[in-house]
Amino acid sequence: MTQPLDQIKEKVEHHLAFIYDQVEDVNDYSAISERLLAAIGLSAENPPIIPESYRNLWDESDIMMITYGDSVIRENEKPLESLRYFLEKYCVNTINKVHILPFYPYSSDDGFSVIDYSTVNQSLGDWSDINALADEYGLMFDLVINHCSARSQWFQNFINGSGTGSDYFFTAKLDDDLSKVVRPRTSPLLKETKTAGGLEHVWCTFSHDQVDFDFRNPEVLIAFVKIIRDYLDQGATIFRLDAVAFLWKVVGSTCINLPETHETIRLLRTLIENVAPDAIIITETNIPNRENLTYFGNANEAHAIYNFSLPPLLVNTLVTGDCRYLKGWLMSMPPAQNGTTYFNFIASHDGIGLRPAEGLLTDNEIASLVQAMQNFGGRVSWRTSDMGQQKPYEINITLFDALQGTIKGPDKYQIDRFICAHAIMLGLEGIPGIYIHSLLATSNDYEKVENTGQNRSINRHRWDLEKLEKQLDDPTSQHHKVLTRLSQLIRVRKAQPAFHPNATQFTLQLGDSLFGYWRQSADRQQSIFCISNVADEAQTITLSDINLIGTDCWLDLITGEQINVADVVLNLAPYQTVWISNREE
Structure with missing residues (x-):
């Protein structure tokens, strides 16, 4: 069923009035609303679809694989074609959804510093390859919404002082009170930038190659709604809002989880669900558990949130042999109401985040976990706390190597422990997401760390497909054993109504x-x-x-x-x- 365009326009205007209430010179909410509706593709000829409230857009058969577009490569073949081959040969009746990590042209951070949101990185393939995958799998696209590359045309226009993007970026003054700003990095927050209009200090939450947008300018919001429309047309069924917790900035505040950020997500939800009611929004908010839960809103923000506390708690459980902390956390987690669910994962392209364990594990437990992971070859990424202390932010290690033993050291149970971790995750309330390198039991890639100088590269191995196939065909290899056992677990899981994400x-x-x-x-x-x-x-x-x-x-x-x-x-x-x-x- 559809509804009159005026009704959705009025709702959008209410969102805008909240978001821009404290922004000077932004008050023509009617005009902005009209542009947003046009950008998402709504009109009198294409009226809004009435979304069904509290409808579950998933069931027990949904299993997502997380992968880069070039995690498996074959000579003389586009990586996205090789990925499709891998899925069709090795993931039959197991994987039905795929998160292809940012596949756009980029300058750093393995894709999360986007140069151009509208094209596919030519080293991976083109839109026809994405479309072919979308014909067979539900695809999750990254909406890298907090920042883009300092090498993007938008930022070059900012430097030049004219053209699209010239007013898209957040700047601050050196004497602004930035003492409360919460960040996941230790690099300087402000990037000194010479522009045609003079010296500016550009806000960079993550790195100086990742320049933050200024959503106080409605043009930025409209630009991203156009990107969403484009991604829908290219086959996206799930949107991952990357680093969205940092989206809205107010000097003098923490600049994380601000009310305007939540309202912006509600606005995007309103626009998306009225044009594509089966599309799903997942918020990527690597923050303490209590804060993470707020991104459900009242079933009017994210359809799903990452269960970021699960990886550190589960790894800690399996290396200590003690499930008290994991059990206490699970007992405290509210059941997701219909229309929302958890996105469960225990490994990803990033490391094992430790902020989501704050308040759940003691400082001593975290220190012991970090030490165990370092003993297994892991690296540690650090952040600066609000007290100026250096605290571990993330453990960088493949999950397979993270579970090679206990706090007592390596032992003979590595594969059994690894399968146990996935069996626990696969049965939990929520949609499971499995990193390709977990399916393949990939070990730490020290050579890539040395080549890139980035700790996260340890868990971003690129497999030569022919070499991988030889390993997967060898019954004695860890790769064959793990893929076989995980595939069997997944197939069993997909057939059980009691494993529905909302059961x-x-x-x-x-x-x-x-x-x-x-x-x-x-x-x-x-x-x-x-x-x-x-x-x-x-x-x-x-x-x-x-x-x-x-x-x-x-x-x-x-x-x-x-x-x-x-x-x-x-x-x-x-x-x-x-x-x-x-x-x-």
Whole structure:
């Protein structure tokens, strides 16, 4: 069903009135609204579609793979074609959504310093390759909305003082009070820039090659809505709002999570859902857990938020053999209401973020985790706290190497521990996202770190496809073993109604070495008890502790073995997971 254009226009004007209330010379909300509606493609001829409130746009079959466009390459072939080949050959009946990390021309940060939002990096392919992938998979595009490259034409126009972009960038004065600004980097915040109008100091939240936009100028907002429209036309079904927490700046404030930022997301949600009601917005906000949860709004901001606390808590659990912190966090997490969900991941192109563990792990626990990861070859990225202290911001390591042992050192359980991590993640409330290098059990790439000088390169290996295929065809290789076991887990997961991202979830109390939770399908016909031994010694479950109903037949979905309720205990090997269900799919 559609609705009159005037109704959506009025709603957009309300958003604008909130966003620009404190901005001088911005008050013609009617004119701005008209331009935004035109930019997104709404008109009297193409009226707004009435979105269905609290509708889940996902189910248990949704599994996303996170990858760069050139994570797998083959000689004389466009990398995006090689990626499509890999997906079609090795991800059959497992992956149905793909997050292709920024595939636009860029100058640094492996894509997150965008030079041109409108084109595909020619080293990867072109729009026809993106379109071909979009025909087979739900694609997540990055909307790098906080900043762009200092080498972009927009920023060159800023320097020249004329043309599109000349007034797109946020500047400050050296005597401004910037003491409260929260940043994830230790580099200077302001970039001294000579322009045709004189010396300016440009705001750079991340690096001096990544110059921040000034959303106080409505032209910036309109430009990004045009980009969104273009991405929809090219096949995007999911928008990842990169670093969006930093979008709005007010000198003298923290410049993170400001009310205007939240209202801007609500505005984008209004525009997107009225033209593409099946499209999904995911906010990438690598911040403490309580702040992260606010990006759901009242089911009117992000459809999904990254579960950033999961990676550090889960890795900490598996290297210590103690699930208390993970269990306490899970018990505190509110169920996502219909129309919203969590995006679960335990590895990505970035490292293991530690800010989302603040307040959940003690400083001593974080220090111990950092030390263990350094012992396994990891690197550490740092930030400056509001007290001027250097604090670990991120651990840079592949997940496979992060789980090669415990705080006691490496051991023989690396693959079992790695699979256990994914079994825990795959069963949790939310949509699972799996990094390609987790599927492939990729180890730390020290050579790339040395070549780039960037810690994050350790987990951004580029596979030669022919060499990779030889490894995947070798039953003795870690790559074959992990891909085989993960694929089997994923296929089982996708068939269970109780693993719907919004199905009921309760945390089980099984001690410190057994981590468990219970899921139940919406129709209450299926229950699954998900229990993992997170220790390097065998553990037993007393079946009476999980109250299996004696009239039902129970089996472990992972092994297919029947569970005899008359047995007193169930034995779990180190890092073994069971999915005990009353229904076989």
